[in-house]
Structures are given as structure tokens and as C-alpha cells.
Amino acid sequence: MPASGKSYQLVIVGGGVAGIEIATTLGRKWGPARRRGKPAPEITLVDADFAHVWKPILHTIAAGTRDVAQQNLAFVKQARDAGFAYQAGALAGLDRAAKAIVVAPLHAADGRLVIPERRIAYDALVLAIGSEANDFGTPGVKDHCRTIDSRREAIAFNHEIRTRMLQSVAFEQPLSIAIVGGGATGVELAAELIQLLDISTGLGAHGLSGLMTVTLMEAGPRLLAGFPEDISAATERRLTAIGIKVMTNAKVSAATEAGFTLADGSEVAASLKVWAAGVKAPGLLADLDGLEAVRSNQLAILPNLQTTRDPAIFAVGDCATLKPAGAAHPLPPTAQVAHQEARHLVLHLPALIDKGTPIPDFAYHDMGMLVSLADYDAFGSLGRLGLFKGITFRGRLAQFSHEMLYRSHQQKIFGFWRGGIVWFLDWLNARVRAPIKLD
Template identity: 85%
Template sequence: MPAKGKPYQLVIVGGGVAGIEIATSLGRKWRGARRRGQSAPEITLVDADFAHVWKPILHTIAAGTRDVAQQNLAFVLQARDAGFAYQPGALTGLDRAAKEIVVAPLMAPDGRTVIPERRIAYDTLVLAIGSEANDFGTPGVKDHCRFIDSRRQAIAFNHEVRTRMLQAVAFEQPLSIAIVGGGATGVELAAELIQLLDISTGLGAKGLAGLMTVTLMEAGPRLLPAFPEDISAATERRLTSIGIKVMTNAKVAAATETGFTLADGSEVTAGLKVWAAGVKAPGLLASLDGLETGRNNQLRIEPNLATTRDPSIFAVGDCASLQPAGASHPLPPTAQVAHQQAHHLVTYLPYWIASGRPPPPFHNKDMGAIVSLSEYDAFASLGRLGLFRGVTFRGRLAQFSHEMLYRGHQQKIFGFWRGGIVWFLDWLNARVRAPVKLD
């Protein structure tokens, strides 16, 4: 418990899907309590970036088919509007005995220290620092491949792909793009790149269509291994029909400056290489003051989402590993799971803080999965709940369902009315601004 006279400190590390929803919902709840003259905990959100972007749309920002400026949510503005504090910086350490986290200094581009290293005290800590691509130790990947795990990486990739496209047109040289990973991220990025190509051709880059190629490689026997087989097969057919070369059973042995070497010894030439295969939590978690981690650096957590070795520290989303009773695998690292875990803590953390009673076990609801192939198609599965469990569908209904996931997240962080206004502004901007990022 906090020292006498000091408010309770809830610290959340990571402003992704789960972190921003927890900070926003509880920030508003407790700010209202303080306005009524009641005591309430204080919330601090810590993140290495300055803005939140819903991770499932990073591939559209990377391709430039969605403008990052419209989708950014500055943490400092959200903190003001929702009633929490924001501290910029990356988590670098944890002192469980002192109940403090260590935050890296904030550096200016010229090397000056803007904000020095800090120690932030907590009474309850929520770790929601997400995940990153797993290169599985494959030689050359870190040196030669691009990643799109963060807002900054997506922006950097978009800048690079637009530069390469301009060079391809100006010098009439081929532009080959290869994506490793046939999960949802790789599949959706491949489709968005074809959308970028189609729009760019329509805007005057006439020769680009004959110069730019997109190859999607998957080590397993089919794309989208987490989806039903009929969706995997239909997705491969649709990607092929829009001009993407799909390679399954294509295990990458190494990345090189000129492309990829496969396990069978063959070569795939690529000037621009993207790694979207596998997921792991940041390596820092494996050495975080004795907290238990498992496969892929994920923190092991109890059914109530508390870490196994410290009941005052919770972990949610991609950085946490929870295997439900009777399940053969841990819960997948998806926005759907992160959202449900955030809702669980928003509901029960106030009782934990007020009474000391641990939250009840978390129960995940499999709501199915959706994959969007840009404007070309979409596929969805209804999961294992409800009357129509296991049903799959495609087309505009699936595209609309995919869009509604994002709009639901926006309403969580903006509120019903502001969320509706943001949706309208997105609709309006789509009709008055360029369909791809050009500046």
C-alpha cells in the first residue's frame, strides 16, 4: 500500500491496445471520483513512443494506403482528456523490492539528453509492452530485413517503399518486394502493396506495374495457419489473382543483401525484404527482476492475469502467456485477446486496489478472426461461440466487420460521440485527400 497521505499509484507500461484502453477507462472513472471529492488512485502510462496507433492497421501505414497523421493518437493529449499522466521512455529495469520501474532517458536526435533516466514508483504495475517479430535466429534477417512492429517502423518502411518506387519508374529498374510470413500481417501487407501499386499506376506511374513484384513466403504448408483451411485456400487464390506470387513450404535459411536463401538451397531475389514471421515478446522481459518467462520471452501469468511471481504485477496482451485449462496452446497474441484482457482489468482492478482481493480468473471468448485483403476481398470466421460458430464468410460483410473492430477500439479510447466524429472525419478525408500517402 502507498505511504500515508500519498495516492495509490497504478503504472501501466505500454500504450498499445490493452495499455491505452486500461489507462483511458480507469483514468476517466477515477477522475470522476476525484471531482466528487473522493480519493482515487493515480495512473501513469509509460511508452517509448509519443503516439498510439492500433497495431492491426500498421500494415496499411507501411504501405501508405492509410495516412498515419489521421490515425495517430498523441499520448499527451489522451492523458489530458482521460485523466492520467504520460511519461515518455522505454522500460529498462524493474526493482520489485522498492516497487519501482526504471525508464530510459529520452534523447534528442543530436544526442542531447532531454529527460534523464527515471525511477517511477508503483503500487500496482501492468505490463502491456506488446511484441515484435521473431527472426528465430535466422542469419542476416536483422541486417537486411525491414520490420513493421511499431508506428516508427511502419513509417520508415513507407518512406523506403515510396523511394524505391520512384527509383523504379525513373530508372526503369525492377522493384521486387518479398515478405516472409504468411500470417495475417504478411497476407494483409502483401494485399496493401498491390493496392498501392494499382493506385500509383492510376495516378500516372504507368510503367510501374511491369516493374514491381510482390512475393509472399510461408514456411508451412498453407497461409493463415490459425484460420480454417477453406479461408487459407481462398486467400491464396485471391492473392494470386491480384498478382502476388505465393510460396508455401518455403522455409528461409538466410537473408542476404540480394534476397533470401531457402532451406532447399534455392534463392528468392528481393530488393526490399520484410520479415513478418513469428512473434516474441521483447527480450528485456527475460531478465526483469526474477519474473517468470516462458517461450518467446512472454511473461507467465496466473489465470487472473497477475504474474506468477508477483501478485502486484499484471501482464496483458502479446507480452503475456496464458494457457487456459484444457487448452493445448497459450492464447494467441492478437488484438482481440488484448482487448478482452484489458476489459477484465478495467472491471476488477478497482476492487483489487480497494480491498486487496485478487481479480477472478480471466476467461477468453473466441470471437473468430478476420483477414482483410485491402479493397480486393476479406475473409472471416465466427469462432467457437454462438449459434453460427465455425461459420466462415467473405466479401463486403467481412470487410465491414474488419473495419468495425477498429471503430470499436476508437470508441473505447475516444468515447461514443468523439469516436463517431473521428469515424466521420476518416470517411470525409478518404474522399477529399489522396488515396495513398504522397508527401
């Protein structure tokens, strides 16, 4: 607990699925008391970006089938509305002895210093800084491949794909796109790019359909390895049917300017290359003032989500690893896990702060998995709990379920009524604006 007369400082690093939900929910809980002059914990959210976008839709922003301007949630405005403070900047270090984090300086695009390096004190710290692409040390990936792990990367990819498409039509040059990674991100991005192609052709880019190709490569024997086998097989058939070349057992040994070299020595030509073959936590966490981390840079945490070496520091979402009792593998780096962990802290942090009540162990509930192939199809599994466990489904029900995950997240951060209004505005914009980003 802080010294007498000093407000309790809860600092959250990372404004992704978990970070924004924790800051928003607890901000609304404690904000009214602070406004009335009563003592209440103060929350500070730190993020290197200026806006939140739900990570599972980044592939649609990258393809331009969803406009990022409509999906941005500015941290400054959310902080004002929900009752927390926002600090712009990336995590640069940690001083556990002083209970403070170091925030990197913020520079403008032209290199000018905007905000210098600073320290932010905490009484409790929640690390929720997400993940980034894992190239597994594959030569050439950093130099020749694009990744889509953040809002900025998705926007940059969208600018690049639109430029390449215009050049392809203008000069009648082939545009070959290759995606490495047959997980949900790679599969969904491939489908969105075909939808981008179909819409562009309908808007007048008739020559593009014979010039643009999409190849999806997976090192393992099937796509969507974490899904039931029937969904994997059906997904591969559907992707092939809409024009995507699917390659399984295609392990990439190197990326080059011309494309990819496979382990068997064969070459896959690609003018635009995307790496979506795995994730790891940011390298900073590998040696963050003595906190325990695993090989993928993820922080090791106890069942109650505290880090193993510091009870004042929690880690949630993709940047943390937790293997439940009796489980064969750690929890996957998914939005579902991040949301449930965030909910656990939202429920139990107040009692810890107010009364010193220990946080109970976190229990994960597998609610199933969903994958959307743009407007072409969708597949889902109901998970391992309940009466209908293991049942798979597809089509409109799966598409609606996939969309509802996003709408549920929006309602958590906007509230019920504002979340409904945002959903209506998205529906309205879809009917009055171009179906793909053109500006």
C-alpha cells in the same frame, strides 16, 4: 495498499491496445474524483513512443494506403482528456523490492539528452509492452530485413517504399518485394502493396506495374495457419489473382543483400525484404528482476493475469502468455486477446484497489478471426462459440466486420460521440484527399 495519506499508484507500461484502453477507462473512472479533491488512484502510462496507433492497421500505414497523421493518438492529449499521466520513455528495468520501474533516458534524434533516466514508484504495475519480430535466429534478418511492429517502423517502411517506387519509375529498374510470413500481417501487407501499386498506376506511374513485384513466402503448407482451411485456400487464390506470387513450404534459411536463401538451397531475389514470420516479447522481459518468462520472452501469468512470482504485477497482451485450462495452446498474440484481458483488468482492478478483493480468473471468448486483402476481398470466421460457430464468410460483410473492429477500439478510447466524429472525419478525408500517402 500505499501508506496513509498517499495516493495509490497504478503504473501501466505500454500504450498499445491493452495499455491505452486500461489507462483511458480507469482514468475516466477516477479522474473526476481527483478533480474534486477526493482521494482516488493515480494512473501513469509509460511508453517509448509519443502516440498510439492500433497495431492491426500498421501494415496499411506501411503501405501508405492509410495516412498515419489521421490515425495517431497523441498520448499527451489522451492523458489530459481521460485523466491519467503520461511519461515518455522505454522500460529499462524493474526493482520489485522497492516497487519501482526504471525508465530509460530519452534522447533527441541528434543525440541530445531530453529526459534523464528516472524511477517511477507503483503500488500495482501492468506490463503491456507488446511484441516484436521473431527472426528465430535466421542469419541476415537483422541486417537486411525490415519489420513492421511499431508506428515508427511502419512510417520508416512507408518512406522507403515510396523512395524505391520513385527510383524504379525514374530509372526503369525492377522493384522486387519479398515478405516472409504467411500469417495475417504478411498476407494483409502483401495485398496493401498491390493496392498501392494499382493506385499509383492510376495516378500516372504507368511504368511501375511492369517493374514492381510482390512475393509472399510461408514456411508451412498453407497461409493463415490459424484460420480454417477453406479461408486459407481462398486467400491464396485471391492473392494469386491480384498478382502476388505465393510460395508455401518455403522455409527461409538466410537473408542476404540480394534476397533470401531457402532451406532447399534455392534463392528468391528481393530488393526490399520484410520479415513477418513470427513475434516474441521484448528481450528485456527474459530477465526482469526474477519474473518468470518463457522461451519467447513472454511473461508467465496466472489465470487472473497476475505474474506468477509477484501479485502486484500484471501482464497482458502480446508480452504475456496464458494457456487456459483444457486448451492445447496458449492464447495467441492478437488484438482480440489484448482487448479482452484489458477489459478484465478494467472490471476488477478497482475492487482490488478499493477493498482488496482478489481478481477472478480471466475467461477468453473466441470471437473468430478476420483478414482483409485491402479493397480486393476479406474473409472471416465466427470462432468457436455461439450458434454459428465455425461458419466462414467473405466479401463486403467481412470487410465491414474488419473495419468495425477498429472503430470499436476508437470508441473505447475516444468515447461514443468523439469516436463517431473520428469515423466521419476518416470517411470525409478518404473522399477529399489522395487515396495513398504522397507527401
